[in-house]
Amino acid sequence: MADHFWISHFLWLVPVVPLLAAGMLSVSGNSRRNRAVILTLGAQILSFILASLLFITVIRAQGGTEEVVRLAVNFTWFEFGDTALRLGLLLDPLNAAMLVMVTFIGLLICIFSVGYMSRDPNFTRFFAFLSLFSAAMLGLLVSNSLLLLFICWELVGLASYLLIGFWYQKPSAAAAAQKAFITTRIGDLGFFLGMIWLYRETGTLLFYDGGAGLLEQAALHGLATGTTIGGLALSTATALLLFCGAMGKSGQFPLHVWLPDAMEGPTPVSALIHAATMVAAGVFLVARAFPLFAATAGPDTVATALIAVTWVGAFTALFAACIAVAQTDIKRILAYSTVSQLGFMMIALGVGGVAAAIFHLIAHAFFKALLFLGAGSVIHGCHDEQDIRKMGGLRRFMPATFATYAIGMMALAGFPFFFSGFWSKEEILHLAQGWPASPIPFYLALAGTFLTAFYMTRQMVYVFFGNYRADQASSEKASESRPHESPPIMTVPLTVLAAGAVLLGLVATPAWPWFHHFIEGGAATLEFGKLFTAGTLGLMLLSIVLVAAGVGAAWFLYARTSLGTAERDPLERKRPGLYRALAQRLYVDEFYDATVIRFHHAAGRAADALDRFVWHGLVMAVSGFSVLLSRASQAVDRRFFNRGFDTGCETLRTSGGRVSRWHTGNIQTYLAYIGAGLVLLIVFFAWIQQA
Amino acid sequence: MSTTAAFIAYSVLTLVTLGAALAAVSLRNIVHCGLSLALAFVGVAGFYILLGAEFVGFIQLLVYVGAVAVLIMFVILLTRPDGDPQPFTFDRLRRALPGLGIALAVFLVITISIRTSESLRAGAPDDAGVSIEALGHKLVTSHLLPLQITGVLLTAALIGAVLFAMKEDNN
Amino acid sequence: MLTLEFFLIISAALFSLGFAAVLTRRNVIMILIGIELMLSSANLNFIAFWRFGPDPDALTGVLFVLFSIAVAAAEAAVGLALIILIYRHFKSTNTFNFSLLNG
Numbered sequence: 029m030a031d032h033f034w035i036s037h038f039l040w041l042v043p044v045v046p047l048l049a050a051g052m053l054s055v056s057g058n059s060r061r062n063r064a065v066i067l068t069l070g071a072q073i074l075s076f077i078l079a080s081l082l083f084i085t086v087i088r089a090q091g092g093t094e095e096v097v098r099l100a101v102n103f104t105w106f107e108f109g110d111t112a113l114r115l116g117l118l119l120d121p122l123n124a125a126m127l128v129m130v131t132f133i134g135l136l137i138c139i140f141s142v143g144y145m146s147r148d149p150n151f152t153r154f155f156a157f158l159s160l161f162s163a164a165m166l167g168l169l170v171s172n173s174l175l176l177l178f179i180c181w182e183l184v185g186l187a188s189y190l191l192i193g194f195w196y197q198k199p200s201a202a203a204a205a206q207k208a209f210i211t212t213r214i215g216d217l218g219f220f221l222g223m224i225w226l227y228r229e230t231g232t233l234l235f236y237d238g239g240a241g242l243l244e245q246a247a248l249h250g251l252a253t254g255t256t257i258g259g260l261a262l263s264t265a266t267a268l269l270l271f272c273g274a275m276g277k278s279g280q281f282p283l284h285v286w287l288p289d290a291m292e293g294p295t296p297v298s299a300l301i302h303a304a305t306m307v308a309a310g311v312f313l314v315a316r317a318f319p320l321f322a323a324t325a326g327p328d329t330v331a332t333a334l335i336a337v338t339w340v341g342a343f344t345a346l347f348a349a350c351i352a353v354a355q356t357d358i359k360r361i362l363a364y365s366t367v368s369q370l371g372f373m374m375i376a377l378g379v380g381g382v383a384a385a386i387f388h389l390i391a392h393a394f395f396k397a398l399l400f401l402g403a404g405s406v407i408h409g410c411h412d413e414q415d416i417r418k419m420g421g422l423r424r425f426m427p428a429t430f431a432t433y434a435i436g437m438m439a440l441a442g443f444p445f446f447f448s449g450f451w452s453k454e455e456i457l458h459l460a461q462g463w464p465a466s467p468i469p470f471y472l473a474l475a476g477t478f479l480t481a482f483y484m485t486r487q488m489v490y491v492f493f494g495n496y497r498a499d500q501a502s503s504e505k506a507s508e509s510r511p512h513e514s515p516p517i518m519t520v521p522l523t524v525l526a527a528g529a530v531l532l533g534l535v536a537t538p539a540w541p542w543f544h545h546f547i548e549g550g551a552a553t554l555e556f557g558k559l560f561t562a563g564t565l566g567l568m569l570l571s572i573v574l575v576a577a578g579v580g581a582a583w584f585l586y587a588r589t590s591l592g593t594a595e596r597d598p599l600e601r602k603r604p605g606l607y608r609a610l611a612q613r614l615y616v617d618e619f620y621d622a623t624v625i626r627f628h629h630a631a632g633r634a635a636d637a638l639d640r641f642v643w644h645g646l647v648m649a650v651s652g653f654s655v656l657l658s659r660a661s662q663a664v665d666r667r668f669f670n671r672g673f674d675t676g677c678e679t680l681r682t683s684g685g686r687v688s689r690w691h692t693g694n695i696q697t698y699l700a701y702i703g704a705g706l707v708l709l710i711v712f713f714a715w716i717q718q719a
Numbered sequence: 720m721s722t723t724a725a726f727i728a729y730s731v732l733t734l735v736t737l738g739a740a741l742a743a744v745s746l747r748n749i750v751h752c753g754l755s756l757a758l759a760f761v762g763v764a765g766f767y768i769l770l771g772a773e774f775v776g777f778i779q780l781l782v783y784v785g786a787v788a789v790l791i792m793f794v795i796l797l798t799r800p801d802g803d804p805q806p807f808t809f810d811r812l813r814r815a816l817p818g819l820g821i822a823l824a825v826f827l828v829i830t831i832s833i834r835t836s837e838s839l840r841a842g843a844p845d846d847a848g849v850s851i852e853a854l855g856h857k858l859v860t861s862h863l864l865p866l867q868i869t870g871v872l873l874t875a876a877l878i879g880a881v882l883f884a885m886k887e888d889n890n
Numbered sequence: 891m892l893t894l895e896f897f898l899i900i901s902a903a904l905f906s907l908g909f910a911a912v913l914t915r916r917n918v919i920m921i922l923i924g925i926e927l928m929l930s931s932a933n934l935n936f937i938a939f940w941r942f943g944p945d946p947d948a949l950t951g952v953l954f955v956l957f958s959i960a961v962a963a964a965e966a967a968v969g970l971a972l973i974i975l976i977y978r979h980f981k982s983t984n985t986f987n988f989s990l991l992n993g
Contacts, residue, residue, distance in 0.1 A: 694985055696818070696921070700913050703821040710828045722892075729892055733900055740904055740927055744911035749919060756923050763904075763930045766897065767955075770941040775955050779933075782959050787926065787966045794970045795919055798977040818913030826906035830899055839894045854949060862953055869960045876964035883971035 039101070039117050039170055042078050042127060043180075046071040047163035053156035061151050065142055068155040072138050075166060076131035079124075086124040090546065096121060100172045100236045116234050118172030121547050122315060122386060126169050129390045132528075133304050133397050134162050136521040140401050141296040143517035144408060154194060154294070161187035165305050169312070174223050174233040174242065177313070181219070181273070184309060185212050188301050192293040204289040211286035215276020222269025229254070229262055235316065243319040252323040260332070263323040267333035270317055271340075278310025278370045281344040285617055287367055291359040295404030298359060303366050303400050304393035311373045311389050315382050322380065330465045334378045341374025342460075342469035349479035353486070354600075354610035358403045358416050361487050365440065366396060368476055375473055376456045379463040383547035384455040391448035391532050395439035398525035402433035405518050406491060409511040416490040423492040425511040430492050432522040437488055439529045441481040441579065444572050448533035453477065455544075458567055477571055481578025489586040728769055736762025753795050757788035774851050897938035904931035918973050918983045922966070929962050 049071035053064055089097045102116035138158060145154050164183035171177040193205030227233055230247045232240060239246065251263035274280070279287035290302045301307070314321060314337060321333045345368050352364035369392050376385035407414055409426050423430045439449035457477070460470040496511065513519070535542045600607040609615065690697075739758035746752045760783040767776035833839055858866050904927055911924030933955045940951025977983055 696913055696985060699909075700818055700821050703825050703909060703913065707821070707824040707828050710832065714832075725892055729896065736900065737903055737907070740907045743923055743927065744907050744915070744920070749917060752920060752923060756926065759904075759927065760930065763934055766900065766934055767937050770897070770937050772937050772940070772952050772955070775937060775952055775959075778956065778959055782963050783926075783930070786963060790966055790970055791919065791923065791926075794973055797974065798919070798983050815914035819910055822906045822910035822913055825909055826902055829902040829905070833895050833898045833902065836895075839898065849949065849952060853947075854952060857949055857953060858956075865957055869957055873960060873964050876967050880967040880971035883968070883975050 038078055039082065039119055042075050042082070042131075042170060043163045043167035045074050045078075045163075046159045046166065050156050050159035050163055053152055053159060056152065058150065058152045064152040064155040068138055068159050069135070069142075071159055072131065072135040072162065075162065076128075076135050079127035079131045079166075082119060083124045083128045086119065086121055087546070090121065096548065098236055100234070100238075100241075102172065102234055102237060111231075113175070114173065114232070114234055114237075115176045116172030116237070117170050118235060119170070122312075122382070123169045125386065125390060125543075125546070126312060127166065129393055130162070130165055130169065130305050133393055133525070134158075134165075134300060136524055137296050137300040137304075137397060137401065140299075140404070140518050140521040141294075143515050144296055144404055145294060148294075150194070154191075157187055157190045157194065158297075158300070161191065161301060161306070165309070168309055172235050174226065174235070174317075177316070178219065178223055181277070181309065181313075182216065184306050185209065185216070185277075188212075188290070188306055191297040191301060192290045194293055194297065198292065201292040204286075204292040208286040208290050211283055212276040215273045215283050218269045218272025219276075220273075222266045222272070225262075225269065226251075226266050229266070243317065248319055248323045251320070261323075263320055264332045267317065267321045267323075267331075268336060270313065270320070271333065271337060274310030274313045275340065276310070277313070278307050278374070279344075279367045280310070280340050280370065280374060281347055282616070284344065284348065284367045285620065288360050288363040291357070291363050295359065295400060295407060298363070299397045299400030299404065302363065303396040307366060307370060308373075308389045308393065311370065311377065311385055314374070314377045315386055318377065318382050321377075330463075334380065335465055336378075337374050338378025338460075338463065338465070338469050341371045341376075341378055342472040343371070344368065345371030345375060345476040346472045346479070347371075349476045349483065351610055352483045353479060354607050356417055356611075357414050358406065358419075358487065358491065359400070359414060361416070361483060362396070362399055362403060365399075365480065365483070366392075368480065369396070369440070372453065372456055372473065372476065375460055375469055378469070379456075379459045381455065381459040383544040384452065384459055386547060387543050388452035388456060391439070391452045391529070394525055394532055395436045395447075395449055395529040398432060398436035398522060398529055399440065401518070401522055401525065402429055402436060405429045405514040405522065406433075406511075408514050408518070411511075416487060418497055419491045419511075420494040421492070421496040422511055425496070426513045428513060428519045429522065432519075432526040433492070434488065435526040435529055437484045441484045442477060442571060442575050444568070444575070446530060446533065448529055448531075450571075451533045454568060454571060457571060458564065461567060474570070474574060478574045478578045481575040482582045485579045485582030486586050489582065493587060725769065728765075732762055732765045732769060736766065749795050749799075750792070753788065753792045756791065757784050760784045760788060772849055774849055774854060894938055894942040897934065901931040901934045901938065904928075904934065916984050918976065918985060921985070922969050922973065925969075926962070926966065929958070929965075933958055 046068075049067045053067055056063060086097055098118070098120045100116055100118045102114050104112045105115045106113055138155070141154065141158065145151055148154060161184065164180045164187055168177055168180035168184060171180060189205050189209040192208050193202050195201045196205070223233065226242060229251060230242055232242055232247070234241045235243045237244070241247065248263065251266065252261055254262040256262055256265050276283045287302060287307065291298050293302070321337065322331050324331045348364045348367035348371060352361050352368065355361045355364060369388070373385045373388050373392070376382075376388060405426065406419065406422060406429060409422070409429070410419060413419065435447070439447040442450045442453045444450050457470065457473055460473050461467075463469065612618070736759055739755045739762055742755035743752050743759055746755060760779065764776040764779040764784070767773070767779055908924040908927030908931065911927065912921050915921060915924065936951040936955045936958070940946060940949075943951070973983065
């Protein structure tokens with residue numbers, strides 16, 4: 029089996045190749061557009077090939093055995109004292125699948141960006157950031173150390189910050205970038221604390237280290253049995269802290285507020301980072317550290333950390349879906365949809381389905397990237413218009429975009445049988461139904477499913493059906509402002525993603541749960557009979573009914589009335605209070621403004637006042653005292669020392685002046701002195717002689 | 720030479736020399752001063768002859784009267800910028816008084832010293848005429864080095880004087 | 891009878907006259923004249939001491955005066971050249987006009 033692993037020696041190359049591209053781009057000029065494209069796409073393609081080879085290697089190594097293939101390469105980063113800080117790379121089915129997904133979608137989005145960003149003056153910078161993001165994200169996936177993961181995690185956050193604020197000339201973009209950075213940082217604080225705590229308790233940050241790793245039996249047992257304040261197990265406490273980081277990154281309630289604002293970035297960024305990959309990093313973190321989350325002291329109990337994960341996920345899934353119903357910005361709807369779907373993934377993790385969560389993650393990455401790129405294509409075609417009320421009827425102008433968008437929408441909404449979203453969602457619902465702790469998350473997830481179908485249909489109707497409404501505003505320029513189909517460089521990635529969104533469903537149906545076994549070990553067998561077991565069939569029918577109800581309700585509400593900026597939303601006409609609350613995103617931002625941010629401002633003002641009055645006064649008093657002292661010293665200097673010194677100097681100068689008057693410069697005077705001296709000398713000697 | 724004749728010669732020479740020297744230092748017209756100086760040099764040459772150093776006396780005449788005094792006359796004539804000699808005033812005399820006093824004091828001190836020294840009262844030994852042959856012999860034997868150094872000195876002085884006196888812008 | 895002091899007093903008088911000229915006259919040429927007088931008085935002293943000295947045959951005084959005259963000639967030449975230089979520079983021969991080193 030070892031000979032299959034030759035490719036794993038090149039594991040480190042996967043993140044390093046885009047990193048090199050980013051480095052080279054960051055030092056090349058802004059005008060080198062072709063070079064930027066070649067470097068970025070070249071790095072993405074190379075990474076994708078490597079990732080695919082790794083993926084195939086893992087599949088072959090797994091070979092239908094029960095064992096999960098896991099290959100860790102650890103090395104020493106630096107040593108201090110007796111201890112060494114070790115980092116490592118890891119290859120297992122979990123990250124092999126993720127690597128392929130990230131590199132593939134990243135590649136498609138880079139291709140799309142070449143068209144989308146073609147008119148941007150900072151084209152090169154954009155691709156440098158994109159490459160940096162890819163490098164960080166891939167590094168996050170391959171790391172076998174919580175520390176290395178954290179480093180890449182922060183790098184991903186940095187790349188996200190840079191890309192949200194890419195159009196930093198727009199104040200809203202700059203503010204959104206800051207909001208994203210700070211909000212995720214709050215979560216990262218928990219992550220960081222959890223990491224330090226884990227290091228203190230176990231002395232290692234490596235996930236797998238031949239039995240001594242963090243996620244292996246010995247360490248987990250110690251963590252699960254040890255307790256801390258309130259009788260909380262150590263594993264639970266640290267897992268919850270790590271989950272804080274995951275909540276921030278994956279936009280879970282209450283740290284979800286940054287994700288909709290992040291749509292200020294260019295649309296490909298929204299697709300790649302804020303829909304497909306980066307926001308999935310939180311889910312990935314929980315999946316990676318799942319043994320820690322699931323660790324319990326005894327059997328037959330549900331881990332506390334997983335309960336928290338489930339509840340947060342379930343609440344977020346419904347909550348975000350509600351808000352999405354009343355949004356009018358095409359990208360914002362998708363952003364809330366992302367938050368909602370991330371909630372579904374969290375539910376899956378919480379109820380123990382790592383494979384289900386990862387499968388939903390990957391499927392979601394495909395169709396959400398597809399939807400975002402489709403939205404980008406729509407925005408591009410409608411001359412940078414993002415308000416769905418000003419669109420309409422685009423079906424006729426942009427057929428390719430419409431077709432692919434419809435596929436993405438149906439995948440997201442969970443249309444039965446042919447879309448990956450249906451199967452992944454089905455698996456999650458199935459697992460939630462069987463959760464022993466509480467049945468409520470299951471019902472919340474069902475409600476979320478209904479709402480997802482509802483708001484996606486609403487969006488479809490607004491954007492693609494009816495008549496084009498922007499013409500009503502400016503009819504004189506109707507022919508010029510008419511929406512147009514995007515160039516092939518943008519529609520081809522859409523088509524590829526649409527194909528992926530459909531075909532991916534085939535590997536994880538209950539009849540052939542290949543993916544499930546790939547992640548968790550075991551062989552997959554094709555059994556159509558499993559489709560028709562009582563539980564599976566009943567649930568499938570229930571969710572089909574729910575999706576149909578959502579689509580039908582939305583169609584009933586929206587397709588039959590006239591829509592537009594002037595008219596109120598049909599839902600608003602029926603339930604104005606509810607609609608307004610949802611349109612205002614259930615006042616979470618306002619709540620934060622009123623509590624956290626107001627408190628922050630008040631604290632800032634208090635600190636300012638403290639500074640201004642107390643510390644400033646103290647400093648002024650001290651400085652005043654020193655000024656006084658120096659004044660006194662100056663006076664003493666001036667009165668005594670200076671005066672004495674000045675007098676001495678003056679005396680010397682005047683006496684010198686007097687003496688110098690003898691030096692007339694006239695040689696005759698000097699000769700006269702000599703003569704007088706001679707006379708005096710002789711008289712003196714004569715006097716001595718006589719005396 | 721008899722004692723009397725010598726004394727008469729001494730007296731005449733004293734009168735001429737000191738009178739010419741006084742004139743040389745005190746006359747207001749600088750040309751007259753130069754001429755008086757030449758006369759004083761002639762007197763000094765007379766003293767040399769009186770004292771039996773005839774060769775030195777003639778050399779004195781040749782060098783001082785024939786060369787130095789004439790040179791001084793040339794310089795006087797070359798540098799007469801201040802126009803006519805300034806008239807005598809008591810103010811100028813008053814300003815000259817310290818110098819005159821010091822010079823007088825020097826004279827008195829020296830004279831008193833001479834007068835009080837017993838050893839200087841001795842008379843001259845027998846006439847010992849200077850043989851020019853002996854003098855020349857000494858110059859080229861025991862005093863050869865000083866003679867040659869003097870030659871070098873004179874050459875250097877000549878070149879130096881020429882260089883000094885050359886127009887500066889000729890360089 | 892003439893003794894040594896006769897000549898010495900003449901010499902002293904010549905010296906003092908020259909010295910007075912050097913001290914009091916304002917003209918550089920007059921100063922040079924004074925210096926020449928003082929030099930002559932020194933030469934006279936040499937001859938007098940030689941004549942009245944214990945060993946006139948040694949010719950020391952005569953030889954010395956010969957060299958002294960040569961040096962005096964050199965001195966006069968250089969001194970007069972200096973005077974011409976000074977005159978060219980200051981357009982004056984008055985010592986009060988070039989007392990640059992006064993205090």
